[in-house]
Amino acid sequence: MSYNNNWIANAILQGHINHYEYKDFYNVKEIGSGGFGKVYRANWKNSHILALKSHNDSTAEKFVNELKIQRRVNMHDNIIKFYGIATDDQNYSSNKYLLVMEYADGGTLREYLRQNFGSLTWNNKFKMAYQLADAVLWLHNSDVIHRDLHSNNVLIHKGVIKLADFGLSKKIDESITSQQGGVIPYVDPKKFALSRYSLDKKSDVYSIGVLLWEISSGRPPFSNENRFGLLEPILRGHRETPIPNTPKDYEKVYTGKCI
Incomplete structure (x- = not known):
């Protein structure tokens, strides 16, 4: 064995x-x-x-x-x-x-937004954003970094955010040397810019910012662009722009983080 x-x-x-x-x-x-x-x-x-x-x-x-x-x-x-x-x-x-x-009856956040976005109010979106941020704060307070946050690793159960998939997570006191398996638009760009960069709490916060934009828009980041050529523009500072009519309070939550 x-x-x-x-x-x-x-x-x-x-x-x-x-x-x-x-x-x-x-x-x-x-x-x-x-x-x-x-x-x-x-x-x-x-x-x-x-x-x-x-x-x-x-x-x-x-x-x-x-x-x-x-x-x-x-x-x-x-x-x-x-x-x-x-x-x-x-x-x-x-x-x-x-x-x-x-079991999460609403599937992934990506699926949920695709199927239900039209019926979501800004109050719903604020609530989802809070739940997501609170879950990651709990991880960090437990000395855990998720390292792989994206909309297929966030689930929905009875309308409530459920963070999942800790296969790439690490306790903060462990060295992080494994190859990054995340999805490029959600990954801290420093991971690609610096060869020996280790994903940390700030990297999770970056990913949260991207997810908050996705919650506000109802679609994955850069879904209208060629995914194969995304890395270089992102490294140069290319980001999605706020969706029209996004409440200023919501916009402030994530523009200070990554978008």
């Missing part, structure tokens, strides 16, 4: 992590996938809907990192809840682990 699998097994056996069995889930449906693995929607026992997140063998270390971070920041209302680990055997020796998490 690898170190990562052994760590998970010991945490389950010692009662630090709740254990679920695959056989107790039904109506399992894939709802997303990526380099990390896959995400499923499933009913559990009494028909309660949960999300299950798998991992590829190559991302096992990130899986354990995400598990540790989730446990660390699990108490905030605007962070997706972590419930435990699912395995398919009684000895916890399987290589197939799933994170068992809160």
Whole structure:
């Protein structure tokens, strides 16, 4: 058994992590996938809907990192809840682990804005902006940097922001040397301008600013431009401009950060 699998097994056996069995889930449906693995929607026992997140063998270390971070920041209302680990055997020796998490019925922030933007008031947008900023502040106060904030890592459940996907997150006292896996428009430009630059709290704040612009506009940043040529203009200071009729108070929140 690898170190990562052994760590998970010991945490389950010692009662630090709740254990679920695959056989107790039904109506399992894939709802997303990526380099990390896959995400499923499933009913559990009494028909309660949960999300299950798998991992590829190559991302096992990130899986354990995400598990540790989730446990660390699990108490905030605007962070997706972590419930435990699912395995398919009684000895916890399987290589197939799933994170068992809160299911967000509104999907990603990007999907939610695409489908509901026309009905959102500025009061709704202010509320979403506050929830997002408060969740990241909780991370930072817990000595955690997210490092990968974008509108596909922010979920919506019952109209409420839920921060998710901590696979690239780090505790602040850990060195950050892994390759940046974020989406360019949301990433602190210093990461690309300085070869040895480590993403920090200010980098998360930059990403929040971009997300607040997206909430105000209803579309991803630079969606009308060629994504392949974006990096150089961004490094030269190119930013999205405020949407017409944006309240000055809202505009001030994010223009001082990055836009």
